[in-house]
Amino acid sequence: MANKKEVISIFVDNHANVLTRVVSLFGRRGFNIDSLTVSTTDNPELSRITIVFTGNEQTLSQILTQTQKLEVVRDIFLLEKENSLYRELLLMKISATKETRSAVKEIVDIYRGKIISLSKDSMIVELTGAPEKLDGFMEMVACYEIIEVCRTGITGISRGPLVGTE
Template sequence: MKRREVISIFVENQANVLTRVASLFGRRGFNIDSLTVSTTNDPEISRITVVFNGNEQSLAQIITQTRKLEVVKDIFLLEKDNSLFRELLLVKVACDKTNRSLIKEIVDIYRGRIISLSKTCMIIELTGATEKLDGFLNMLNCYDIVEVCRTGVTGISRDADVTDVSSID
């Protein structure tokens, strides 16, 4: 049975690393649902967070194959029950004086922020779990959504004993 998997990969911070990791997924027939990359507290190391659907066998296969790449320093599964996941959403909504306050009420309920406002539209920022962002967009469906931009999922384990990037060789 396929399920949503989130893995975190620590890699050397150098050119073409993302391409190598992403192409490995593609060559193995995995579709990446979400991918984020950022530097860590060590400027030599970057973290790649990948979300994909797979079963236990496919998860084991992709972890084994990814670990073999020489640029990969560490890779681990971010367990749903022991990790925090967040995504950033920016959404531009057309508005006017008749519906501005109604949209603002929805933004407030979801603890979002209006980061830009004009007479014809507003841009809203919302951070949270994917399900929260999906619910927010669903509530806005009755308004004219002009543009949506999402970062993709990033995550971190709640455990203190997870990889310390400063100790990676």
């Protein structure tokens, strides 16, 4: 069985220590989390956890089954790539001299990013999109001096009819 990236969405009670309980389940089973995002929902009693991990069908089945058993979990489902939208936010501080500034700005514009801060020797870029878009941007600016990078991790939503208890 081949390993692949999986994205799951979990609706949980919006209480203290719920995230710890969900994440520790992954750790106890020896599963590594590649990306984790948590947010409130339109229901103040629920939070949504989006977890990205790498595994095979057996791993996925085990995670879905065992996570569903936690009493703080209201719903859990797979966000399949063909039926879902994934987004991520990237903030990147790039060294930008007078000589390189316009070239970096051109790349930022092509990727529909924004320069949100500019100083004499650096700029901070904000870019939102699919993880592949952010990876592509990072490859394109790799020849410049990258000072700092911060990525939020994937959040996702299924297309079409309402999924989950949100």
